[in-house]
Amino acid sequence: MKLKVLFFIVSSSVICHLTNAQDYFNLIPEDILNTLKEASKCAENRDNDCHKQYHHALNLAKAQNGCTGCVTVEMARHYINEGLLDSASHYLNKTNKYVEGIKNKTPDILALHAEYYTLVAMQHYIRGNMTSAMGNLLICAQLREEFGNFRNSAYVKMNVANIYQSLGNYEVALNYNMEAETVLKDYKDHRYASLAGNIATLYYDLEQNDSALVWGKKAIRLGEEFEAINPKIYGNYVIASVLENRKNDSAFFYIENAISLSKKAQSTRMLAASLSVYGQILQDHNRNEEALQYFEEALSIYNDLEEYLEAVNLYKIIGETLKALANYEKSSEYFQQYIKLKDSLLSEENRTITQELNTRYETEKKERLIAEKQLNLEKQENKTKNILFSGIILILIILGLFTYVRIKQKNKLKQLEQEKQNAVLNSFINGEERERVRISQELHDGLAALLSAAKMSLEAIPHLDETAKAQQIDKTKTILTNTHEEIRQIAHNLMPFTLEKDGLIAATQQFVTDLNNTGIIQLEFNNQTSKTPELQSQIQLMLYRIIQELVNNIIKHSQATKATVTFSHDPDNKLIIEVTDNGVGFDNETNISHQGLYSIEQRLKAIGGSFILKRNKSTGMQAIAKV
Structure with missing residues (x-):
C-alpha cells in the first residue's frame, strides 16, 4: 500500500508554525502577534469559534494601521487547515492586494508575498491541480531567493517533493527532499521532523526497506523531541509496514502506536491505513477473524473519505479473508464489489498516459513562450520602423496636408x-x-x-x-x-425565486439578509418607494444584478464594514437606487470608464436610465442608478 504524504508545509501544526517566526512577523506589533498565537493554539486544540480571535487580530491591525496582510495570510492558513477553501481565497485576495499596494518592497514584504504563493499552491494541491500548485511554488521559491532565505527555500523543495510523490514519481520526490534535508539538518525544528517522515515513506514506496527503517526511527525520535505527532505516526506506520513484510512480531508494537497516535491526532486517513496494516499483520499470524474486523473498519473509513483507490484493494482482501473463513456467500459479495469498483477507476496505464500528456503540455508551453519572446522582438523592431516612418509622414503633413490631418483625427x-x-x-x-x-x-x-x-x-x-x-x-x-x-x-x-414571485424589493431584501448572515459585511436595506412593481420583469432582473455587482465591488475593493442599499423616486417618478459604503473610497484616477462600472452605465442607458458615481476618500462611495 503506497503512502500518501500529509506533510505539505501549510498543513502542519499551526501553533508550531507561529513559534518559528516568519520574516514578515517583524511587521506585526506584539499585541497582535500574541492574539494570533492564541488563535493558532485554539485551532491546534480544535476549540470552537477560533475565527473570532483571528478577526479580533485583524480589527487590531486595521485600528493601528498595521500589517493587515500579515494577519489575513494567517487567517487564510487557518481556513485551509479547516478545509474552508472559499474563505481562504477571500483572505488570500486581501493579502495579495495589500502586498501589491506597497511600492518599495522590503525583504519582510517579499517574505509575506512568498507565503501568499505557498498558500495558493496549497489550495491547488488540495483540489488536485498539480500544475498550478507547482507554478505557484516556483514563484514562491524565486521570491525567497531574492532575500536569501535558504531555509524557506528548503521548505519549498519539500512541497515540490510532495507534489511529485502524489504523482507517483518517488525518485524525483526523494531527491528534492534530500536537498531540503542538507539545509534543514542545521536548524532541526518541527518541520525537519516532518521531512524525516516524508523521506521514510519515500524509501518505503521505493522498496528500500533498510533506509525506510532508519528514517522511520528518526521521524519518531524527532517527533518526540519537537512534540510533533504526525512524524511519529508516519515513523511507526513505516516501521510496522516493513516489519510486517519481514514477518517480524515487533510489527504489532509499532502499528498499535500508529493507531493510537492517529486517533489522538484525529487523522482518519492515517487511521484507516494503520488499521489495514494491523489486519495484514493479524492475517500473517492466522488470526483471520480479528483481521476481518480491522479490515472492515478501515474500509468504512476509506468509503467515508471517498478514497476509492484504497477501498478497492480492501474489498479484495476482505473477500479473500472471508473465503479463508469459509463464509463463501459474503466473500462473493465483496469480490463482486471489488470487480465493480475496480472497473470504474482509472488503470495504472491511464495514469501513465496522463502524466506523459502533462509532460508534453509543459514542453509545448515552454516552446510557445520562446516563440512569443521572438515575436515580441520582431514587434519591437517593427515598432521602431513605424516610429521613423510616422516621423516622415508627420513632416509631410505639417508642410501641406492640414486637411488630411483633420480627416485623420475624425476617423481616429x-x-x-x-x-x-x-x-x-x-x-x-x-x-x-x-x-x-x-x-x-x-x-x-x-x-x-x-x-x-x-x-x-x-x-x-x-x-x-x-x-x-x-x-x-x-x-x-x-x-x-x-x-x-x-x-x-x-x-x-x-433566476432568484423571490424576484420572480415578489419582485425587486423583496428580492433585494432577501439578498441583504443572506449576505448579512455570512458576516462579511453589514448591509442595510432602506425602501422608500413602491414603484418597482411597475417595472418589467427583465428590467427588475437587470437592476437586481447591478445591485449585486455594486455590493460585490464594495466587498472586494472598498475595505468597508457597512453598506446601505436605498430605494426611492424623484419628482418625475423615476426609480432611484442608491448604494453607499463607509470604505476607503476611490482615488482620483478611478472613474466610470473602468470596464465594470462602464458596463453598468451602458446597460442603464440602454433602457433610458443613468448612472452616477461619487467618490470621497473620507466617507467612501455613493453609486446612484436612476431609471
Whole structure:
C-alpha cells in the first residue's frame, strides 16, 4: 500500500508554525502577534469559534494601521487547515492586494508575498491541480531567493517533493527532499521532523526497506523531541509496514502506536491505513477473524473519505479473508464489489498516459513562450520602423496636408468610439460566458457528484441484508434530498425565486439578509418607494444584478464594514437606487470608464436610465442608478 504524504508545509501544526517566526512577523506589533498565537493554539486544540480571535487580530491591525496582510495570510492558513477553501481565497485576495499596494518592497514584504504563493499552491494541491500548485511554488521559491532565505527555500523543495510523490514519481520526490534535508539538518525544528517522515515513506514506496527503517526511527525520535505527532505516526506506520513484510512480531508494537497516535491526532486517513496494516499483520499470524474486523473498519473509513483507490484493494482482501473463513456467500459479495469498483477507476496505464500528456503540455508551453519572446522582438523592431516612418509622414503633413490631418483625427475618434462600444459588447459576452462556466461547474461538481453517489448507493442495495438495505435506502434518500436542494440552489442563482414571485424589493431584501448572515459585511436595506412593481420583469432582473455587482465591488475593493442599499423616486417618478459604503473610497484616477462600472452605465442607458458615481476618500462611495 503506497503512502500518501500529509506533510505539505501549510498543513502542519499551526501553533508550531507561529513559534518559528516568519520574516514578515517583524511587521506585526506584539499585541497582535500574541492574539494570533492564541488563535493558532485554539485551532491546534480544535476549540470552537477560533475565527473570532483571528478577526479580533485583524480589527487590531486595521485600528493601528498595521500589517493587515500579515494577519489575513494567517487567517487564510487557518481556513485551509479547516478545509474552508472559499474563505481562504477571500483572505488570500486581501493579502495579495495589500502586498501589491506597497511600492518599495522590503525583504519582510517579499517574505509575506512568498507565503501568499505557498498558500495558493496549497489550495491547488488540495483540489488536485498539480500544475498550478507547482507554478505557484516556483514563484514562491524565486521570491525567497531574492532575500536569501535558504531555509524557506528548503521548505519549498519539500512541497515540490510532495507534489511529485502524489504523482507517483518517488525518485524525483526523494531527491528534492534530500536537498531540503542538507539545509534543514542545521536548524532541526518541527518541520525537519516532518521531512524525516516524508523521506521514510519515500524509501518505503521505493522498496528500500533498510533506509525506510532508519528514517522511520528518526521521524519518531524527532517527533518526540519537537512534540510533533504526525512524524511519529508516519515513523511507526513505516516501521510496522516493513516489519510486517519481514514477518517480524515487533510489527504489532509499532502499528498499535500508529493507531493510537492517529486517533489522538484525529487523522482518519492515517487511521484507516494503520488499521489495514494491523489486519495484514493479524492475517500473517492466522488470526483471520480479528483481521476481518480491522479490515472492515478501515474500509468504512476509506468509503467515508471517498478514497476509492484504497477501498478497492480492501474489498479484495476482505473477500479473500472471508473465503479463508469459509463464509463463501459474503466473500462473493465483496469480490463482486471489488470487480465493480475496480472497473470504474482509472488503470495504472491511464495514469501513465496522463502524466506523459502533462509532460508534453509543459514542453509545448515552454516552446510557445520562446516563440512569443521572438515575436515580441520582431514587434519591437517593427515598432521602431513605424516610429521613423510616422516621423516622415508627420513632416509631410505639417508642410501641406492640414486637411488630411483633420480627416485623420475624425476617423481616429470614430475608431476609438467603435473600440469603446466593442469593449462594452465584449464585457456583455464575457459576462454571459462566465455565467455559463459557473453553471457548468455547479452541475459537474455538485449535482453530478450527488447523482453518482446515489447511483452507487442504489447499486449496493441488492448485495446487502435486510437491515443494511433499509439503512442504505435511508442513505440514498438523504443523497437525493441533497440533490434536490442543489437543484433548487442552481435555479435560484439563475433566476432568484423571490424576484420572480415578489419582485425587486423583496428580492433585494432577501439578498441583504443572506449576505448579512455570512458576516462579511453589514448591509442595510432602506425602501422608500413602491414603484418597482411597475417595472418589467427583465428590467427588475437587470437592476437586481447591478445591485449585486455594486455590493460585490464594495466587498472586494472598498475595505468597508457597512453598506446601505436605498430605494426611492424623484419628482418625475423615476426609480432611484442608491448604494453607499463607509470604505476607503476611490482615488482620483478611478472613474466610470473602468470596464465594470462602464458596463453598468451602458446597460442603464440602454433602457433610458443613468448612472452616477461619487467618490470621497473620507466617507467612501455613493453609486446612484436612476431609471
